Amino acid sequence: xxxxxxxxxxxxxxxxxxxxxxxxxxxxxxxxxxxxxxxxxxxxxxxxxxxxxxxxxxxxxxxxxxxxxxxxxxxxxxxxxxxxxxxxxxxxxxxxxxxxxxxxxxxxxxxxxxxxxxxxxxxxxxxxxxxxxxxxxxxxxxxxxxxxxxxxxxxxxxxxxxxxxxxxxxxxxxxxxxxxxxxxxxxxxxxxxxxxxxxxxxxxxxxxxxxxxxxxxxxxxxxxxxxxxxxxxxxxxxxxxxxxxxxxxxx
Amino acid sequence: xxxxxxxxxxxxxxxxxxxxxxxxxxxxxxxxxxxxxxxxxxxxxxxxxxxxxxxxxxxxxxxxxxxxxxxxxxxxxxxxxxxxxxxxxxxxxxxxxxxxxxxxxxxxxxxxxxxxxxxxxxxxxxxxxxxxxxxxxxxxxxxxxxxxxxxxxxxxxxxxxxxxxxxxxxxxxxxxxxxxxxxxxxxxxxxxxxxxxxxxxxxxxxxxxxxxxxxxxxxxxxxxxxxxxxxxxxxxxxxxxxxxxxxxxxxxxxxxxxxxxxxxxxxxxxxxxxxxxxxxxxxxxxxxxxxxxxxxxxxxxxxxxxxxxxxxxxxxxxxxxxxxxxxxxxxxxxxxxxxxxxxxxxxxxxxxxxxxxxxxxxxxxxxxxxxxxxxxxxxxxxxxxxxxxxxxxxxxxxxxxxxxxxxxxxxxxxxxxxxxxxxxxx
Numbered sequence: 001x002x003x004x005x006x007x008x009x010x011x012x013x014x015x016x017x018x019x020x021x022x023x024x025x026x027x028x029x030x031x032x033x034x035x036x037x038x039x040x041x042x043x044x045x046x047x048x049x050x051x052x053x054x055x056x057x058x059x060x061x062x063x064x065x066x067x068x069x070x071x072x073x074x075x076x077x078x079x080x081x082x083x084x085x086x087x088x089x090x091x092x093x094x095x096x097x098x099x100x101x102x103x104x105x106x107x108x109x110x111x112x113x114x115x116x117x118x119x120x121x122x123x124x125x126x127x128x129x130x131x132x133x134x135x136x137x138x139x140x141x142x143x144x145x146x147x148x149x150x151x152x153x154x155x156x157x158x159x160x161x162x163x164x165x166x167x168x169x170x171x172x173x174x175x176x177x178x179x180x181x182x183x184x185x186x187x188x189x190x191x192x193x194x195x196x197x198x199x200x201x202x203x204x205x206x207x208x209x210x211x212x213x214x215x216x217x218x219x220x221x222x223x224x225x226x227x228x229x230x231x232x233x234x235x236x237x238x239x240x241x242x243x244x245x246x247x248x249x250x251x
Numbered sequence: 252x253x254x255x256x257x258x259x260x261x262x263x264x265x266x267x268x269x270x271x272x273x274x275x276x277x278x279x280x281x282x283x284x285x286x287x288x289x290x291x292x293x294x295x296x297x298x299x300x301x302x303x304x305x306x307x308x309x310x311x312x313x314x315x316x317x318x319x320x321x322x323x324x325x326x327x328x329x330x331x332x333x334x335x336x337x338x339x340x341x342x343x344x345x346x347x348x349x350x351x352x353x354x355x356x357x358x359x360x361x362x363x364x365x366x367x368x369x370x371x372x373x374x375x376x377x378x379x380x381x382x383x384x385x386x387x388x389x390x391x392x393x394x395x396x397x398x399x400x401x402x403x404x405x406x407x408x409x410x411x412x413x414x415x416x417x418x419x420x421x422x423x424x425x426x427x428x429x430x431x432x433x434x435x436x437x438x439x440x441x442x443x444x445x446x447x448x449x450x451x452x453x454x455x456x457x458x459x460x461x462x463x464x465x466x467x468x469x470x471x472x473x474x475x476x477x478x479x480x481x482x483x484x485x486x487x488x489x490x491x492x493x494x495x496x497x498x499x500x501x502x503x504x505x506x507x508x509x510x511x512x513x514x515x516x517x518x519x520x521x522x523x524x525x526x527x528x529x530x531x532x533x534x535x536x537x538x539x540x541x542x543x544x545x546x547x548x549x550x551x552x553x554x555x556x557x558x559x560x561x562x563x564x565x566x567x568x569x570x571x572x573x574x575x576x577x578x579x580x581x582x583x584x585x586x587x588x589x590x591x592x593x594x595x596x597x598x599x600x601x602x603x604x605x606x607x608x609x610x611x612x613x614x615x616x617x618x619x620x621x622x623x624x625x626x627x628x629x630x631x632x633x634x635x636x637x638x639x640x641x642x643x644x645x646x647x648x649x650x651x652x653x654x655x656x657x658x659x660x661x662x663x664x665x666x667x668x669x670x671x672x673x674x675x676x677x
Contacts, residue, residue, distance in 0.1 A: 050632045053624070078634035090629035094647025100630070103643065108634035143647075160633060 001199045002026040002049075002168050007060035009041075009048050018044045020224035021060065024201075026168070031200040033210055035235060036221035037243050042203045043087060045221075046172040050084040051077050064168055078104075079111035081167030085157040085174050092144040097156070100144045101126060101163055108164065129162040133189050151182035158189035169193070170201045175209035187212030207239035222247055254292035261310055262293045262390075268312040269398050276365035280377035284396035287381065291388040300387050303567040303599040304509055304538040309391060309483050314427035314453030317479035317506075324671060327447045327473050328664055333416040334358075336403060340421065340451050341428020343401050347420075355409030356442060361402040361431065372404035375433045379459040379487035383513040387542070392485040392511070395457040399431030406435050407466070411442040414471075414661075419448030421477055426451035432458045436466035436494070443658065444468065449475030449505070454482040464491040464518055470498040471661050473668060474505060481507040492518030492547070499656045501665050502529035502537055503672050509538040516543070516550040516578075526555040526655035528665070530645075530672050531564035538567035539587075545578040545611075554585040557652040559645055560596035561676075571603040574611050583613035590648045591621055592641075642673040 002025065009019035018041045026032045036042050048055050049062060051074035062069045069077055092100065106116040117125070130140060133155045145153050154174055161169055171190070175183055190213050194200070202213055210218070210232065218234040219226045222243070227250040228234065238246065254262070266288070271281050294306040308315055336358065337347035343360055351358040364372040377396040383389055405415060417432070428451035436442065440463075450456070462468055474482065482505060488496050502508050514523045529537045543552045558566035568587035589598035600617040622644055630640035646669060653669075656662040 052628050052632075073637070074628060074631035075634050075636045075640075078632055084632055086629065090626050092626050092629070092644070092647060094650035095643055100633070100635075100643075103639065104630070104633035104635050107636060107639060111634065111636075164633065 001028045002062070002064055002201070004062045005060050007048070007062060008058045009044060009055050010058055012054050012056045018055075018224055019048070022224070022226055024219065024226060026199040026201055028199055029196040030216045031194065031202060031213060032217045032219065033202045033204060033215035033235060034219045034221050034226075035204060035238055040221045041224040042221055043172055046084055046170045046201075046203060049170060050074055050082055075107065076111065078164075078166070079108045083161050083164060083166035083169050085154075085161060085169070085171045087173040087176060089145050089153040089157050091146045093146050095144050097140050097142055097144050098126065101160060104160070105163060126163055130159055132192060133159050133162070134185060135159055150177035151179065154178055154182065154186050155189070158186055162189060162193060167197065168199050168201070170203070172203045173205065174202070175204055175206065183209060184212060207235040210235045220246055222250075254290070258292040258295050261295065262288065265293055265310055265312050265394075271397060272400065275362070276373045277376050281397045283381070284377050284393045287384065287393040288390050288397060291384070291390040291393065293390050293394065300540070300569070303569070304507070304536065306391070308481055308507060309453070309455070309509070314425065315479070315481070316424045317421070317452035317477055317481070318424060319421050320449070320477040327668065328416060328445055328661070331414060331416075331660055331664070333414040333445060335416050335418055337418045337420060338401065338428075338430065338450070340423050340426035341401060341430055341454070343403070353411060353413070353415070355407065355411040355440065356415065357406040357408070358415065359404045361399065361404060364404050369404055369406075371406060371435050372433050375435060375459055375461055376431070379461065379489055380457060380485070382515070383485070383487050389485060389511060389513070391455060391483050392457050392487070395429050395431055395455050395485065399429045399457065402431040402433070404433050405444070406437075407440045407442040407468070408437045409440050411440075414443040414445045416445040416447075419446065419450035419454070419475070421449040421451055421475065421480065424452060427453045429455045430457070434458060434460040434468070436460070436462040436468050438463045439465040441467040442469070444470050445661070446470070446472040447475065449477035449480045450482065452480055454480065454484075456482070456484040458486045460486065460488040460496070462488065462490050462494040462496055465493045466491065467495040468497070469657065470496070471656055471658075471665070472499065473501040473665065474503070474508060476504040478504050478506060480505050483509045485511045485513065488512070488514045488523065490514070490516050490518060490521040490523055493520045494518060495522045497524045497655065497657065498526070499652070499665075500527045501668060502527070502531070503668060504531060504535055505537075506534055507536050509540065511540045512542070514541075514543045514552070516545050516547055516552065519548045519550065521547060521550045523551070524553040524655055526652045528557050528649045528652040528669070529566065530559040530669060531561070531566065532676070533562045533564060535560070535564040536567075537565070539570070541570040543572050543583070545572065545574045545581045545583065547578060549580040550578065551582040552584070554587070555652045555655055556587040557649050558589040558598060559592065559649065560589055560598065561592035563595040565596070566598045568598075568600040568602070568617065570601075570615070571605065572613055572615070574606040574608050574613065576607040578608045579610040581608060581611040581613065583611070585615040586651075587617045588648070589619045590645060591619060645673060646670070
């Protein structure tokens with residue numbers, strides 16, 4: 001589904017190489033986790049895949065079901081099925097959560113040549129998905145993420161994901177700033193979306209989240225590359241021994 | 252102080268082209284206003300108060316022509332049940348207007364207030380304007396009092412069931428209109444006044460509003476989009492005890508607009524809110540000038556002004572809160588913000604506070620900025636195209652001002668207008 005080959009990325013404004021040849025394939029129906037120390041390039045990878053400004057791809061490719069992602073605008077990637085759950089969800093004063101979500105759903109449908117969702121169908125869909133994430137009507141009415149707690153913001157990201165039903169979900173440190181209960185709720189939301197047609201890329205510092213969202217493959221990223229891949233046991237190894245041993249081993 | 256020679260000659264040139272209307276009960280007020288104009292001189296760009304807005308096209312003897320804009324947009328407030336009073340190029344048009352009788356309000360044409368002996372209107376005409384020149388002269392308002400050719404006297408005596416809607420149509424490319432309205436809200440009475448339309452190629456409008464104790468006046472205005480039109484407007488409002496004045500103005504295009512609000516809170520516990528949203532493109536120049544005087548205890552004033560500017564448009568805000576000695580427990584809030592959609596546009600702001608009481612809470616803020624790139628990316632990453640995301644963020648920026656309109660239907664109409672403006676732009 002998602003295929004990243006030899007991806008090299010530098011900052012647009014300065015001569016700083018961040019990704020130095022990332023190779024990664026996420027198959028439909030699988031959950032891949034990326035772990036790695038601070039500054040290894042994990043968040044950059046998520047931004048480059050979703051199309052944020054400020055990065056320059058110097059080499060390599062990234063495709064979703066064969067379509068070249070790197071050529072596309074962020075909204076085109078979204079319509080194709082890419083979704084990034086932000087590490088720091090953005091507050092948008094003055095734009096209602098529901099308005100935003102409905103605009104996004106219908107913009108994507110329009111881009112794919114599908115009919116727009118009617119107001120009542122949309123409402124039904126959102127209510128059902130919101131309930132599972134314990135998001136109340138008040139949160140839906142408020143401006144996007146404004147005045148939300150850390151946990152509420154992350155749940156709101158998962159709600160957007162649940163409503164937009166993307167093919168490829170990228171979760172950037174979705175566990176950061178969450179207490180145990182909130183993390184469980186978020187993980188349940190993610191697990192409910194797992195199915196054969198959908199791929200996940202879960203970026204995290206800690207093994208904790210992976211107790212709840214069980215990965216099929218775990219990758220360790222360091223200095224702009226994936227240095228080691230393995231099964232869920234690799235995450236446990238990191239949890240027990242830190243990154244030091246693994247990094248020493250691959251260098 | 253003697254008027255500088257250049258200013259004097261510009262003033263004389265304008266006045267020589269004008270004649271005071273027929274004698275009547277307002278004649279004395281008009282003569283006094285004319286004397287004020289001569290004493291102050293009409294504004295020139297050297298005046299501090301006109302530093303950011305060139306007044307010459309408002310002062311010149313002949314108005315510059317302005318094309319009448321035609322489009323198929325639905326007239327504003329079309330779905331609102333209201334009493335319509337129509338002026339075409341600044342002249343009252345009885346055929347297009349509704350019957351002026353409505354429970355709780357009496358409406359008369361300015362020219363009838365003398366023959367009908369309407370005391371309150373005779374007593375108000377030119378009075379608040381005359382009080383409004385301290386510390387800064389507003390000679391274009393005095394010019395208006397002297398030469399206004401039409402207008403209405405609106406006397407609100409109860410809670411009025413539907414808005415009184417002043418509609419200003421623009422028909423002639425060379426029209427130069429001066430309108431003067433007087434409004435009196437009696438104790439405990441309440442009404443909404445709407446104003447909309449481009450009015451004339453050059454428009455000078457003055458409204459004097461006297462709100463008695465416990466009275467409430469809502470004012471929602473939309474200044475029409477005829478691109479080459481020019482306008483200077485003054486609203487002079489005096490508030491009694493526990494009275495409320497809430498005014499909102501939308502300005503969409505127009506090459507030059509100067510809106511002045513001069514508000515005096517003279518009774519305890521009074522509330523005055525003034526808000527404005529404007530969107531401008533190209534040679535658009537928009538100036539909000541506000542002067543609020545707190546002269547009573549425990550009054551609240553609020554100013555919320557938002558401007559969206561692109562392609563070299565210029566926005567100006569001059570807002571002052573004066574808290575007089577003894578006006579304790581004053582709550583004053585002022586915010587002026589601009590969203591600059593490109594590097595060519597400009598926002599010039601001069602927020603001022605002058606406070607002579609020691610137990611007050613006053614705040615003011617002014618900002619200028621571009622679209623929030625992070626928010627834009629966030630929205631695009633959810634599939635919202637760039638233009639649509641920018642429009643949503645633009646409306647969100649204006650929302651704080653639009654939310655000052657209490658009536659949801661009126662606010663909805665205003666948002667539709669803003670939507671229309673955005674959708675016409677690629």
